[in-house]
Amino acid sequence: MRRxxxxxxxLLIEEDPLVGLxxxxxxxxxxYRVAGPLATQAQALAWMAGRVPDLAVIDLPLRDGDGSRLARALRARGVPFLVHADRSADACTEFSLAPRLTKPAWHRDLVLALDQLAREAGPK
Incomplete structure (x- = not known):
């Protein structure tokens, strides 16, 4: 879908460079305009220090933690996000209500899920 x-x-957080690309x-x-891929929670938080994305895709687990700081920062800024993870369960409750696609997900499904998040969030 072209906008x-x-x-x-x-904001794309993905630790595997090939998957990220x-x-x-x-x-x-x-x-979509894509910021990333960024490999860590720290990189994503540093990027967000001066900008606010419209949406985010987060790979779990992250190299530098469970992602809870990143999830809280995104929620505080009103940024909808989805989890694109290797496994269905993760330890961080911050992600329990976020839409989830288990890897390997079809890229078309990822776009459809982001389109739905964007529609639900409305214009910024």
Whole structure:
């Protein structure tokens, strides 16, 4: 789905560089601006120090923790996010209500899930 007016920015946190590049390319082709891929929670929080994304995709687990600081920072800024993880369970309750796609997810499904999040969030 191409967006003609506003191109939402997606913060992409993915520790595997090849997966990150593939997902980022898919999101860009779907009309999203992609920030990342970033490999750690610390990198994502540093990026967010001066900017606020419209949406986020988070790979779990993260190299530098369970992601709870990142989830709280995104929620505090009103940024909807989804989890794109290797396994269905994670220790962090911060992610329990977030939409989840288990890897390997079809890239089309990832775009559809982000489109749904964007619609639910409404215009910024």
């Amino acid at each position: 003609d007016d506003h191109h939402p920015t997606v 593939a997902v980022g390319e898919t999101l860009a082709e779907a009309g």
